[in-house]
Amino acid sequence: MTRKSPEKIFIKGNEAIARGAIAAGCKCFFGYPITPQNDIPEYMSQALVEAGGEFVQAESEVASANMLLGAGACGIRAMTSSSSPGISLMQEAISYMAGSEIPAVIVNMNRGGPGLGDIGPSQGDYFQSTRGGGHGDYRTLVLAPASCQEAYDLIIKAFDLAFKYRNPVLILGDAILGNMKEAVSPWKPAPVDPAEAADWRLEGAKGRGPRLHKSLYLHEGELAGQNKRLQEKYLAMQAETDFELYRTEDADLVVCAYGSIARIAKSAVRKLRKEGLKVGLFRPVNLYPFPSGPLAELAGQGKRFLTIEHNLGQMVEDVRLSVRGLADSEQFSVYPGNLPLPDDFEEPIKKALAGK
């Protein structure tokens, strides 16, 4: 069904996401300018329109997310992209979409915070992405690509997951991923089934009763029932785990990192392996649901853990929850605003390996 194209193109992560979205059958893009993701709307404003889709530059991220809600309610594959401050503004609509069970794809090219922060890379939005982000009790699926090819692959997967679960799906990248260039094979997935969402999409009540997408439940027991249904859905989502293991088989210490930081950590692990140190890498591709099972398995083998993140320590909580009762995780932060080199990780890895 999926076929890798033999052709390779040399593009930025942002463009890989835009191209992947069009290949996935995205028909509408709504967005608002913000660095470091502007290549995505700029690319879409031409290429998506040429592909027969609609591009709207919204008046704000508040509006673009609510446009997404409207298109999603019609069962149309639609997306938006932004960066951290803009994603904060979208949380209202993301909560409504989760509550109303409306599919959507949202790309966050994470930049430094809090507040206006900077325009460089950061993983400061891990909590916001994996804990729902807006008000109420809900979850969004979160996919974190670490390469331009993976950005292309995962945006295609994101659309499929959004419609499979009728839920918003986040792609969590950062300024590194968005702005670095790599070779990408732009493969084409199977075309979207025209009957996708046919049993719930809004299209006018012709030959049937009216349909309604809402998140308001006032009658006694109704909201509890809806939350129970949502909880069951989030439990079903737990099957969607995706991760990468690198040289963990005989490792004494497993470095846990995601996205761009995992790429940098991998370089450090590779170098330390050459020095004979028994270290490996665990990279979650899905941040929600977090691949806890595979991590617990590694913990059961007696391995120790070090979580490296481009924030003050967020994913480390999920790592610790995953290995609880079996192990713990050391934690190393790269402060948003700093750009790490593989060398920066060597000392913390060596220290964690030595159990110091």
Next chain:
Amino acid sequence: MQAQERLVFDRPKVLADIPTHYCPGCQHGVAHRLAAELIDEMKLAEKTICVTSIGCSVFLYNYLLVDSVEAPHGRAPATATGVKRSRPDKFVLTYQGDGDLASIGMAEIIHCANRGERVSVIFVNNTVYGMTGGQMAPTTLIGQKTTTCPAGRSREHEGMPIRMAELIAQLGGTAYSARAALNTVKNIRSAKKAMKKAFEVQTKGLGFGFVELLATCPTNWRLDPVKANERVAGEMIPYFPLGVFRDQTAPAKGPAEVEK
């Protein structure tokens, strides 16, 4: 005699045959009925997607038997943009109150109109937040007492009430903008004509259609329904004049058309 019986008045098919949750003397029901009559008369029921808003009219979807999506507070014009851009073949209707449209949703309504989205907006102005219990709205009149301006709204402290129909009429994408009232039979008939125009500019692909409807809120005005209706004529219409402020289906005339 039976052969001569003729049905002259009936419930519109898309209006649900159930009691509403509205207070006695509230005119949301009248506005709902006019919308339902037009959807029937213009044969739009099977292609309508309604975007509902937050406020007393949040349950519009219980009364109007068409496909609906609930937008967050103030965001109906953005959600409607998403609906219309993804399904340009559908008839897209939004229905918002004054707090929703003219306060929290001001950016969304202005830009939706300015882009000339092919959607029709019904804006119910009753000068107060109804559902939350009578707080000051952006359309609350000078001197009007509410639970959050207990001394009465003043120009110095709260600013002047916003005239939306005139504001929307200034924007390039607006094909039709008018204000009507629901306080008399004559005004209700005019309101229906205005709503029909706001629907038609969409079905003809001309642009954004907007109708402001002045309506009562007896409960939060602390008036009985009769006195509330009198307030519409005595206090609201003098500040919110009835009329058509932009109509691209009509020959150019007056200052609203200068931009042409």
